[in-house]
Every structure is written in C-alpha cells, then in structure tokens.
Amino acid sequence: MSTPFEQLGIAPDASPKDIKRAYHAKLKQFPAHTHPQEFKAIRAAYDALRQGSTATVEDFFKRKPLEASFAPQTLATLREQATAAVQIDLKTLTRLTF
Template sequence: MTSHYEKLGISPAATPAQIKAAYHAKLREFPAHSYPQEFKEIREAYEAIRKGETTQYEDFLKILPLEAELNPEILKQVQEKAIAQIEFSIDDLIRATF
C-alpha cells in the first residue's frame, strides 16, 4: 500500500504550497475523464494530507516499543536489600504476633 505522500509524489516534509502544487500537477497528469480511478485516489490522498490524516501503517511505524536494559549489579543489590529486610527469625515473628 502506498502512502498519501507517495501517491502525490512528495515527501512528508513538504510545505502546504508544495502539496497543493503536486496535487494540481497530478490532476493535470491524470484527468478525471481519462483516468477516473487514479483521479479518485489522488483526490483522496490530497484530502487526507490536507486534513492531517495518516494511514494506519504510518501511525504504526511512528510508535516504537520501549527498550529498557537492567543493570545486573544494581538488580542484585536491590534483591539483597529486599531479602535483608524480610529476613527475620521465628522468635521475631512470635514477638510481633503476640
């Protein structure tokens, strides 16, 4: 599937004036009476760009998964601190209960 920008032959960074110029150039290249399907696609692409719409594939490519790396040393330190805080004897448990 081609994007709206590819359909008009422009880059996504094109200015509104460049978009409009490319749209009119494509309409002259593919007139409605000779190329009805291409004319319709060009018009839909222009309207989508003008309104700020994107295709589902463009939106998908903009969302990147979160990448995180855990430092094993820090993870080990946190684990040791957690274990140290929960370690207690049975006597401590009995005193805390009663």
Template sequence: MSDPYEVLGVDPQSGDAEIRRRYLELVRRHPPDQEPERFAAIREAYGQLRDPVVRLKSRLFPLETSDTMDAILAEMERRLRSARIPMKTLLSLAE
C-alpha cells in the same frame, strides 16, 4: 490504502504549498474522464494531506488494524521521542 505521500510523490516534510502544487499538477495530468481510478487515488491522498492538523495527527499516531494497545503505545513513545515538529506547526495547534 496506499501512502498518500507516495501517491502524490511528495516528501513527508513537504509544506502545504508543495503538496497543493503537486496535487494540481497530478490532477491536470490525470483527468477523471481519462483515468478515473488514478484521479480518485490522487483526490483521496490530497484529502488526507491538505489539513496540516490531520496530517500531523496521522503522522504521529498511525493505527494498524492488527496492532495491540501495547504495540501502539510503544510505537507512539518511540516516534514522539525522535520526532521533530516545526515550531510553526506546534503554534498552529494552540489556535
């Protein structure tokens, strides 16, 4: 599976409005009747990024099928120590 940020051409720090704007732009540019594979990839990428909570979880805890539990824990520790999560996102998790 390809990176949804690359498929949509947005920065991982992009907000909901920017992700949606880019999604709509790409859907208009690549209609399903003309480019069904590209359209499907765009829809799948947007599906992964449209929910901010799911987006945050996938950024904090990406899983690779070949990772061991120790490797996953070490990677999570490294990411959490260096991660800067916007206050708005943290507060939305409490709701």
C-alpha cells in the same frame, strides 16, 4: 498500499504549498474523464494530507469503540420518566389493545 505522500510524489516534510502544487500537477497528469481511478486516489491522498491525517479508506470503515458516560442523576431522571410513561392500568391497556 502507498501513502498519500507517495501518491502525490512528494516528501513527508512537504509544506502545504508544495502539497497543493503536487496535487494540481497530478490532476493535470491524470484527468478525471480519462483516468477515473487514479483521479480518485489522488483526490483521497490530497484530502488526507490537507486534513492532516494519514488515514486511508480502509481505516474509515473500521469499527471504532463507542465511549459514552452519563451522570447518575441524569440516568435516574430518565428512568423515572420512562417508568412513568409506561405505567398504565389494565382497563386502559385493554381499551388500547382492542
């Protein structure tokens, strides 16, 4: 797969002004109503460069590990609240069930 720079026909060290100029030139060359696939590729390349990323569409759908950490005190508080909310007596459980 070609890089966003290759799709727009510019050098990797191009300035933002050059990137925008090349983008508009490519849009004139490949209008959306006659070249929809090329238009989408040009738009994706410009978005990637504008955001400062060289990520591709395939990279978007790759799984990324989820990292989360919680303070032990917060976990203890949540555990206590959940336990208190779940504790009911047998009489109330029977009444709610039937």
